Amino acid sequence: MMEGVVVKLPSFPFLYPTVSPSSPNCRLGFRRFSAPLSAAVKEGSVSLGHSTRPDFPILHQKVNGSNLVYLDNAATSQKPTAVLKALQDYYETYNSNVHRGIHYLSAKATDEYELARKKVAAFINASDSTEIVFTRNATEAINLVAYSWGLSNLRPGNEIILSIAEHHSAIVPWQIVAKITGAILRFVSLDENEVPDVEELRGMISERTKLVVVHHVSNVLGSVLPIEDIVIWAHAVGAKVLVDACQSVPHMVVDVQGLDADFLVASSHKMCGPTGVGFLFGKSNLLLDMPPFLGGGEMISDVFLDHSTYAEPPSRFEAGTPAIGEAIGLGAAIDYLSGIGMQKIHDYEMELANYLYEKLCSVPNIRIYGPKPSDNIHRAALCSFNVENIHPTDLATFLDQQHGVAIRSGHHCAQPLHRHLGVNASARASLHFYNTREDVDEFIRSLDDTVSFFNSFK
């Protein structure tokens, strides 16, 4: 299997035959892997974290007197110099408005912008680049689907199924649209592993279901959902599936054709790209039937005083001047990630994920949310947790001030989930491929110190 190959080959990062994201071999679902627990240490080799760190200038600084340990990647990722260069290059040498220009700069900008679109399509194995719509971020992409597809397809009594662990951006737009159309939102709860209950979801799908909105990887629980299965069940009743892939696209191979997802959204800034751009993948036949979301230039065909005709997708959904430089930056990020190989990134992060989880378990009175990793259950490289009697904000503040460790505390845009878990807030440490085991060690050491400090005051 894939995973055997990964472990056995010497891991000199850029030489070993990474499977490219678009090849058929890496479309295997996450769950078919059994990630070896931390035993898979590559003796004497440089880990991915160490080999990529030099590419990220921001990581090499001191914060409040200590070295920065950046563990807030689920909130946003850092950018490699390749991406920064691409942005600078764009603005310095060929910045120009796209699509309508005749002159050299404009043509170049348009080419690069459309090339970026192709790169995104290839990255997630979409069949055509016209299925990629650039948006401001994943949130806007979801809103696009809600207002464009939702308003024209939902009728009173139609059901939309979500999980209680969804990010606010996957819930709120649907609340708004449901109110307008009379559709009903139904929520799947968590099972005993603290993962959205897939069986319950299956049971909820009926002929009234028109849409299922699910995350691929949870930004709080670290759990992964079996999207292919969910899609099969949904399609059997004629429902569509919108996949929130914000936490999956940056960390593993995602293949929209393999998943057969109808819509998929992700943000550039979580996958080493710049902020200000994200994308929606939508199957061609769906996009073709959808009315515009925002109106303006670029998305029209002809404009008269009393009416206008609209462009074909994806332009139909890209009103106004887009974030050109940023989209090109996203393209550069994809190049960088592909250069390493998403499979490799995924495997490395699996190791780190298990290591993080193990070490966190050693902290007394800690409660980690989400499933316990095992052969069948894989966790993403993030842990949301609470330490008894210590407010997560206190933890995060002290970790930052005294140790330079950056984690997040709050509800992580998942208030319903936190309400279900019975807490106001949680702390969260999330890793990316440029983190190292040493980062985790430092985090745990600092956390122990922090916990002792606060406990000494009780």
Next chain:
Amino acid sequence: MEAFVGIDTNLERSRSDLPFKSIPAATHLFSRWFDSSPLTCALKHQRKMALHSFSSARFCTSKFPICFHLSKPSKFPLFSHRSISFEKIPTKSPPPLRSSSTQLQPMEELPPKLQEIIKLFQSVEEPKAKYEQLMFYGKNLNPLDTQFKTKENKVEGCVSQVWVRAYLDEDKNVFYQADSDSVLTKGLAALLVNGLSGRPAQEILRVPPDFAVLLGLQQSLTPSRNNGFLNMLKLMQRKALELLIEAEKGNGAYGNGQVVTDNSEKPVENSNSDSNVDENSGVRLSSQKSNEDNSSGLGSRGMRIKEKLERELSPIELEVEDVSYQHAGHAGVRGSDGETHFNVRIVSKEFEGKSLVKRHRLIYGLLDEELQTGLHALSLVAKTPSEVEAK
């Protein structure tokens, strides 16, 4: 969870158009109030100080657009309808947060206990020791009764939950109580409670948010913490202002027929009813998500109740008190805009010869419309003049 109760200081949400609408409102509030106040010229001088210090302290800058969502001029019944001229306050453009001490109000003008606290923090170099000091304050903070952990008392913009309660004592000094589920935030709250309690409202209002720099607490300057600490300060200052205005109203300073408070009953002055004061002032102004209600004691329903009872029963004593906050969260209140539960004490000749039941029926009859539109409960004390004299 975060319902926004008037203070919208979440940095991510600040909009550039907001502060410029609020600045006139705030200065309007102060200039009007001070102009028509019976207080002496000393206060007028203080006003100039207050306004000036507000501008220099960036109290109403773009980052903190709350000012007070108190007054839209048209709805403020206490002010007369003279044409309003806005005093142009020259506001400097906001200096960067880590500004030099030249921007700050001289320390001598801060409340004395606050000065002590600042000095203490300045003498402690190590950040860890500062945290310990904060936590020490927090540990020794007087507990806040659960009944005061209301929406009106909650500080917005905090990831942790923080509540602040304010009340006046006999000498019109403001006292605070606070609580939080986060130890560090509780420490910050305790710092403010200790530093500001027991001082007159005007002095509290003049404390500039910048003073946090003097503490040398890094965390009070980082954006997320900043929000919390500054929001706390703002809430405390806002409550001080409300109490002050309520106290003024209690003096019968405004001859507006709407507001009838008998001189023998001044709930604001009464030292026994600290909680009374808090209810009246603390609750009303900040109670709801909307800004529509701006009179500093009763909202529109409260005013209507007063009006109707006055008109129909010509009472010699009438006291209407909004205690809706005590019922926040219960079924009768949910979905309403507040103003659901009132205490009414009324002394009128009209009650002569009527049994208690009849008196109550009479009142309920008069307030029927209110009862149909969201008024949930009335707690009534209805007496005749002779009964009151006989006491």
